[in-house]
Amino acid sequence: EPEVTQTPSHQVTQMGQEVILRCVPISNHLYFYWYRQILGQKVEFLVSFYNNEISEKSEIFDDQFSVERPDGSNFTLKIRSTKLEDSAMYFCASRAQVSGANVLTFGAGSRLTVL
Amino acid sequence: TQLLEQSPQFLSIQEGENLTVYCNSSSVFSSLQWYRQEPGEGPVLLVTVVTGGEVKKLKRLTFQFGDARKDSSLHITAAQTGDTGLYLCAGPGGVNAGNNRKLIWGLGTSLAVNP
Numbered sequence: 225e226p227e228v229t230q231t232p233s234h235q236v237t238q239m240g241q242e243v244i245l246r247c248v249p250i251s252n253h254l255y256f257y258w259y260r261q262i263l264g265q266k267v268e269f270l271v272s273f274y275n276n277e278i279s280e281k282s283e284i285f286d287d288q289f290s291v292e293r294p295d296g297s298n299f300t301l302k303i304r305s306t307k308l309e310d311s312a313m314y315f316c317a318s319r320a321q322v323s324g325a326n327v328l329t330f331g332a333g334s335r336l337t338v339l
Numbered sequence: 340t341q342l343l344e345q346s347p348q349f350l351s352i353q354e355g356e357n358l359t360v361y362c363n364s365s366s367v368f369s370s371l372q373w374y375r376q377e378p379g380e381g382p383v384l385l386v387t388v389v390t391g392g393e394v395k396k397l398k399r400l401t402f403q404f405g406d407a408r409k410d411s412s413l414h415i416t417a418a419q420t421g422d423t424g425l426y427l428c429a430g431p432g433g434v435n436a437g438n439n440r441k442l443i444w445g446l447g448t449s450l451a452v453n454p
Contacts, residue, residue: 228381257441267382267427269441280441315381328442330381 226250230331245334247299247316255319256299260312306338341366345445360448362428363410371411374427418452425449
């Protein structure tokens, strides 16, 4: 069964450092998302991406965050200068263009620990 | 602001028992989804309910969408240890939003089924 692949599975970084989280969505999917889940809190939407541009972003997704689809297969989330509160599980998800449906396939997540 | 509240937050039962968990909102949702998440994994979609009053069955799991589309329930019959996990409900942000809608999530019900 097709799956969304995320790397790294766990990254530990110092506050202020740049981090890039990578995702390989399912190959024929057209919509891409990043969500995050801080320990003990709800899953939160960060950003959606379609047709090589951001469709929607949340208040969390400030200037420190950026997304890119550099080569048609990878979808990356960059945090320029990490803060302690960026520590969370970051989930990538993708969706096919199916009218009326909202079926997302999630990756296993990247755990980011900021020290 | 659309919110999804799930109850109970934690549930510990013996194998073979039945259980029901709930997902409630004061807002109307065009659809609701139920996911199951295991430790170290991303959420996996179980079902999408779309029509008010709809009931969907997935083996021993029965999902119901409230008539007013503000709430949903998940009933598990004769729970098994393999049902252990975090059950999350999620719905699209905005009743009349387009296809690329973000998902709003509940905090989840952490279910432990003991042998």
